[in-house]
Amino acid sequence: MSIDDPAAVSERPASPALTGGCGCGAVRFEIPEPLVGAAYCHCTRCQRRSGTAVQASAKVEPGSLKVTQGEEHLKGWAPGEGFEKIFCIECGSALLGRDPQTGELAIVRMGAIDGDPGIRPQAHQFVAYAGPLGADSRRRPAAL
Numbered sequence: 001m002s003i004d005d006p007a008a009v010s011e012r013p014a015s016p017a018l019t020g021g022c023g024c025g026a027v028r029f030e031i032p033e034p035l036v037g038a039a040y041c042h043c044t045r046c047q048r049r050s051g052t053a054v055q056a057s058a059k060v061e062p063g064s065l066k067v068t069q070g071e072e073h074l075k076g077w078a079p080g081e082g083f084e085k086i087f088c089i090e091c092g093s094a095l096l097g098r099d100p101q102t103g104e105l106a107i108v109r110m111g112a113i114d115g116d117p118g119i120r121p122q123a124h125q126f127v128a129y130a131g132p133l134g135a136d137s138r139r140r141p142a143a144l
């Protein structure tokens, strides 16, 4: 394909897409657009579903995240309110969040991204629910 071909040029993203996946490799995804925001969440739900004290999640441009491999290995937990929490059923990795209003994949768990996600969490949310480890983590600045 020639670089003189206008169609080929317009299909090329301005910067390389972010990629990521689960721990066992069954699921892979791609995010062509830059992430639009990120936060550390201290809520009890995030502590339980991730097994961590604090969960770093980022918002994606609506409709931009594509599961490129292993969609059949994904399962969601819809707790009744808030986003559906999507994980790999083979390895349990927390991966994505789906907005129940739009049905779109709107959130990515930042630990599932390959390399530098390009942004850093700018806030801590649900700090009133933080356990002792989460409180310790806030003694460091959110953006290093």
Ligand SMILES: [Zn+2]
Binding pocket: 022, 023, 024, 025, 026, 027, 088, 089, 090, 091, 092, 093
């Ligand atoms: Zn997996």
Ligand SMILES: [Zn+2]
Binding pocket: 041, 042, 043, 044, 045, 046, 047, 055, 126
């Ligand atoms: Zn949370």
